[in-house]
Structure formats: C-alpha cells, structure tokens
Amino acid sequence: MTDSPVGAPRPPTAEADSAPGGVGSRRFRGAANYLALLPFHAYIAVFLILPTLIVAYGAITTASGTPTLENVALLFTDETFVDAFGKSIQLALSTAIAGAVIGALLAWAVVRGDPNGLLRQLVIAASGVLAQFGGVMLAFAFLATFGFNGLATLFVRDSLHLEILTDASWLYSLTGLVVVYTYFQIPLMLIVFLPSLDGLRQEWYDASESLGGSSWSFWRNVGGPILAPSFLGALLLLFTNAFSAYATAAALISQGSPIITLQIAGSLSSEVVLGRENVGKALALGMIVVVSLVMLLYALIQRRASRWVR
C-alpha cells in the first residue's frame, strides 16, 4: 500500500496479494503492517489466552499431567458442585430479572429528562461506580445498613418496634446475596439499557400520536417490540455479571461456599484434597462455558437489534 496523497482514493488493503512478483516491496510492506500489531497480540496471548489455556488444560488433566475427564465429570456428579452451579445460576437469573425490570424503569425515568442535564450525568456516574467498583465496599455498605448494628436494623427495631430485621444473619447467606446483588444490578442495567432508550426516536412517538395512538398503543406496537431485543440483551449481561461476581460474596459469606465463584476461590487457597487439585480448574472451565454461551446469545440478539435501529 503506497502512501497515498491526501484526497486520492484509499486503495483496498489487498496489498499483499494484489500483483505478482515485481511488487515485492509492496508485499513486504503489507506484511510489515501486520507486524506492527504483534506487540498487542503477544500481550493478549501471554496474559489472556495463556491463562485460559492453562485453565482448560488443567481441567482435563490429572495432577501428574495425564489427560482425564474425571475433573469435568465431577461437575456433574459431585453434589456440592451441582448445587453450587445451581445456586449460582439461580442467583444470577433472579437478580438479573429484578435488576433488569427496576433498572429499565429507572432508565426510562432518566431518559425523559434533559440529555445534557446534571441529573442524568450524576445518575450515570453514580451507576458506574455502584455497578462496577462496589464489590467489597458495597458489602460493607450493606453491613452498615442491615448488619447487626446497621442503620436499618436499628431503625426497624428501635423506632418501628419490629423484630423482623433484628436477626441480621440473613445478610450473610444466599438471601443476602440476592438483595445485595440486585442492588448493583440496577445501576448496571441503567448504564447498559440507557443508550437503547436514547435510540427510541421522538419522531416515532409523535408519529404514533398523530395517527391517533395513545401512550399504551405506542409502547405495545412500536416501543416495546423495538426495545425487546436490547432488554433481553441487557438481561443477559446482568446474568453474566452476577454469575461471575466474587468480591461481594467473599466479603459477606464467611461460612461455606454456596456459589461457584466461592468454590473456585476455595480451590485456590485452601488445602486441596489429593487427586483433586485440578478440580478448581474444571470449575473455572465450567464457568467459561456458561459465560461464553450467554455472551454468544447476547451477540446474536445484538445483531438482530441493530438491524432495525440505525
């Protein structure tokens, strides 16, 4: 590819295979172009691909290196693991749905306002923080609220004279995880779904109205169908988010490992039963499979959604 002067039509990048022989220098330059991308690819290979391969390899080998499907089989046979997977999926699904619905409502309320206004910027920045950076800190936030000495616990007990929250141990169980996870799923939904709501053009609403439609007929016939794919996609993202979460659970749950991420962490740090060293890797591989499937589904939905909305 020659250095074209400004304004000349940009030649397609088939430089490496365009003309035979004689343009050896062009071919060289073509290859050199790709070479410049090497550092990036090398980095990804070492710090992303390699670890993934290590996990995959470990999952299908024994401690001594012989290939085996034992570890993977355990995922389906060992009750603890099956249970943990089940609970993880349950947790992820329920909080994804709750977060998606509430988050969508919040997004709708925000999008109706000034697109450059302060409220919107504040809500989005706050959502960014709560959705992604919370982790351990959000666990503490909930301890401060619903823990044994938490604000809400004390308020309900002392001011409302109700005993329902006094036994705060619910917070440190799966129930607590559901409550806390939903909390950060809502802002995540806002961030992911808001652009889709933005894409709903005012003209469609105006047109529907001018043709005699009410708010309901707009949402039922136009808005709903258009948003459905994005909503579903966002739901899937929320699912992945909750399924993969670790920090919050680690901070809240000190007894046992009811969900998969805690199981994996356990396999890394605690003493591992002889012969089951690579089970953690199998669990990790299982997670990759689940997440990849969900992401694939997400990609398919996205492609369909973008077809309509320019």
Place this chain on the structure above:
Amino acid sequence: MTATSPKPASTGHGVAVAFEELHRWYGSVHALDGLTIDIAPGELIALLGPSGCGKTTALRALGGLDEVDQGRILVDGKDMTSVPTNKRNMGIVFQAYSLFPNMTARDNVGYGLRLRGVDGTTRKRKAEEMLELVGLGRQAQRYPHQMSGGQQQRVALARALAIEPKVLLLDEPLSALDAKVRRQLREEIRRIQIMIGITTLFVTHDQEEALAMGDRVGVMSAGQLEQIAPPSELYDRPRTRFVAEFVGLTNRIPGTASGGVVDVLGTPVPLLDGSAQSGQVQALVRPENVRLVPADDGTARVAAVSFLGSLCRAQVTLPDETLVVAQMSASESRGLVPGATVRVVVDPAPVFAVEE
C-alpha cells in the same frame, strides 16, 4: 406548478385552518410572536425561514405536538388549541426516521387504520392503495431499513394520508434527501396534494422548494410572519427588508434615493414600499435585472464568469470596488470573459432599498 393566486384545488376535502395570535415561549426565547395566518381550504402554505424562526414550532403547534401559550388554532371553524394530538386527525410527515422500524411499509401505513379499528382485510387494501398512490405498490412488505430515504418519505406520506386527515403537515420532509430525489419527490407531493385537495402546511428552509410548491409562501423570522403572499409576489415585491434579503439572490448596489425612486448606476428605479426612502441607500437588485453591455469605455470589469447550463452568472467589479452579480441566458453571455470591460445597467424593476 406554481399558482399565481391563492386558488385552492378541487375535490372539496379541504378545510380552513387559522392561527390566531399564537404566542409560544421556550424559556426566554419567544418562538412564536403573535403568529396569525388564514389558510383557505385545499391551499398549500409553505412556511419558509432560517433555523429558529419558528416555522417548525408553528407546525408542531398545529399538529398538537407542542403547546401554545397564547392564541388559538382553528380547524374548520373549531377551536383545536387544547385538543390532544391523537384526537386531531392530522397527517404529519416528519423530516426523517419517523417510520416504525419494526413494521413493514404496509403495516406502517395501516397503523393509523388499526388504531381506528379497521379490520385486517380493509386495512391491507387501503394500505396498498395508498402505497400505490405514492408509487410504492411493490414495496409493501419491505422494512424501512431496506428502503432509501426517498422511499421512506413516500411511505411516511402514505401513512399520513391513510387516515384521511383534515390537514396535512409536512415538517421539512425533503431536507434529509439528496438534491435529485428532493426535486422529484416535491413534484409528486404537490401533485398528490392538489389531487386530494387537502389543506397543507409545508415547512422548509429551502427557498426553491417553498417557491415551487406553495400556493402562498409565508416567510418567518424570529417568531413573526414577515410576509405571506403568492411566490411571484414574494419574489418581485418583498415587503420587508428581511424578505427582500432572504428570498432570492440580491446585489447591494449603492444609489441615491428620493421621491419614491432610487438612482442606481444612472437608472431611476422605483422603490418598493417599506424601503428606505431618501439619502444614500443600498438598492437590492436581482442578478437577472442587471445587464452587462460590453464596452471599451466601460467602467466595470468582469471578474469571473460561471456557466450554469442554461444560465450564466458573471461577477463584475464596479469602479468603487463593489462586486455585482449579473445573470443572463447562456447565449447572452458571449463576449464576457474575465478582464473584459463592460457598462452595468439596471432594469427599472421595482427594488427594495436599505440604508447604507
């Protein structure tokens, strides 16, 4: 195509529309400032003006998409000012992107009918009739993203007309299209409008469009109506400085005014009402009213000549450095080359003049 008088077309579907002293504020911006217009049944009024002049606000007010703070809107004699949009039964064509992307052309056009409870078979038939009317009979099952901009706007028009509205509102429907499509489509819209005889409000910032389409053209600026008149009257007899400068190309040639006449380069030219009446003024002369006479003793010099197909435009420099543009037919432009000396003579067509 252009009517020279506000004679509406035939089939009697049209109703009269009136704006009475409309006022609308957006914060401190006075978007509509006492707008008053009477539209005759079946008439197509083109609202023309620069961005922010209020023309779109006026259209949206008529359609019920925006509220008015003061004044009344009357349709067929009835006060519609506080009637919600979905009860006004008006067909609106937006600038772009108004087709529902999740529906085919047929479903888009049939949407209004569906809301009115028309049954499926009738709906399908009517929708296809309307699509046929706008020349898209074969595209009924296509989705918006499969159509070009021009096709989409035709579907939008079909959809607006399908509900048999009382008034048709077009909000810069051609602005997002490219030039050739624009010209084709505007002729079709006009043809259909005349055929159906529906009262129409057409908003645009493109002069050519407004002058070509309107029975009358209303020029707006800063929320006010500067002048509303048939296109030729607007062009030949502007009543305010804004209209004179906004519509058509103008040259500003210095001259001396007195007694209803301005002396421009030696020719006495009648002054239009509303002009500056005395002293040193600038006459706004149209290029087609400027004649260039090649002369060796001429005091003006040709700076550039542009060939535009059937027309030619020549820029000449006067002795006082003023640049004047003259327009003539291509045949009349022979002999005009950059550097040639010419004499500049103005036709005595009435002009608008402004202070220096």
Place this chain on the structure above:
Amino acid sequence: MSATPSPLSAAAPQGGALVARPKGAGRAPRASRPQTGARVAILIVVLGYLILPLFAMLEFSTRGDFGSRSLDAYAKILSNQNLVDSVTTSLQIALLTVVGMLVLLVPTMVWTIVRVPRMRRVIEFLCLLPLAIPAIVLVVGVAPIYRFMGQNLGKVGGSPLTLALIDIILVLPFAYRAIDASLRSIDTATLADAARSLGAGWPRTIIEVIVPNIRGGVLSASVLSIALVLGEYTISSLLSFNTLQVVIYLLGKQDPFVSVAVSLSALIFAFVLLIVIARVAGGTDRRAQTRAEEPAA
C-alpha cells in the same frame, strides 16, 4: 454493533449514555403531565433505595460515643499505616495500568484504522474477550504465571506492581470502547493522511495529531482504568497482594467503622472521578467535532 458492549464503557462520555445526544430536532423530549408524575415517583423510589446504603455508611462511620457524631473513623484512616500503604500501592498499580493500556491500545487502534482495517474486528473481539473470562477464572490461570515470576524474577517479580500486567487485561474492554468511540468521532484516516502528506512520520502523526484529538476518549479510558484498579479485589486477594480493596476487607474484621469510612471515601472518590470525565471529556470532544453548517438563505 459488535458482540459485547461492556457495561462500564457505556458510561464513558463517548459512545455511551453520558454523551450529549441530539434528539430528533434537538428539542428536549416532552413529558406529558401524568408521565411526569410517574417519572418523579420512580426516580424518588429507586434512587432513594440506591442511596439508602450509602447514607447508612455515612451514618455508621460517623458514630461516636453515646449517640454523638464523630469523625474519628476517618481520622484513623490516615493513621493506619497498612491502609495508607495500600492506597499508595494501588495508585502506583493504577498508574502503571493506565500507561500500559495507553501504550498498548492507542498505537494499535490507530494503526488498525489507517493501515489494516481488516483487523479491526479481530482487535475489537480480543479487547472484549476479557468480558467472557471472569476475573475469578482468570486468576486461576494466571496464578502459575505469577508463581513463575515471583520465583524467577526476584524482587520485581514478586512485587504487587506486577498486578498492573493483569489489570491491563481487565480494563481492556472499557478502555477499548472509550478510545474507539473517540476515534470514530474524528476522521482518523484523513487526519493521518494529511499529517503524512505534510511530512510527518508515524510516531509524530500519532502523538502530535491523533492523540490530541481523542483526548476525551483517552481521558475516559484512563479514569475508568484507575477506578477499576482501585476497586479490584478478586485477583489481588487470591494472589495475596495487599491492594486497597484487600486491606479494606481485612480491616473489616478488626475495625468495621474505619473500613466503612474508607469504603465510603473510595466510592465518593470514584464518583467524583467519573463526574469529572463526564464534564471535561464531553466538552472536549464536542469541540473536536465540526458544527453543522447553518443552511444559508
């Protein structure tokens, strides 16, 4: 539209919810009266619910003796050496991550646009890949690598700063999105052509011409990276490095008041950071885009 728009980068000022979106004809959308009521109600209820734990944190961390208010917990933050050290460590890791991310991403992305557009999809896929590999899984695969580094690269190999290497991977999806949105908003290819035709070499073109015009995206990507590194717990804790989040966690067992205080502080800090990029970066990029011509009379 690519496979996985990362949630957080959607919060980046460009290409996401924060950017000024011209709606329809540039008008603010109307809200009819019943809608406004519903809207306000939703905002109050949901935002109220979201703010509750934060408020509880404030209340909890300012509890003094016998029902009074006190800022002791906050004062103790500064006197806790572990905590202060961890802040320093985390900030250093964040800095390294930002630099590494920029050096890795910006030239690669620019090069993809101007010379090898075919690779754009590939790069995009690779940058979004980390979303499919949760941190908890990544750390399992990375542990052996870190063991290797710790054993064979001496002091440097065992330092917490090596976390930057893996944090760069974690921030990749968000940083990519932010920078990509910026690159798309300017005509990168033409700018590069112009610079090259005037005689500039590639490094000069990138540093002096392209980067200044994608300031918004670079800023977003950097701030998001900093926030992510400061909030990172999973990998740090499982590799036994004492970063900020790890120390906060450990502190939770000893002194809940201080740990809540520092958590709240960190959350507020991240919040302010994101507001700053929303305001600053949003404005920068608006300037870089040309204004549409007003249609002449």
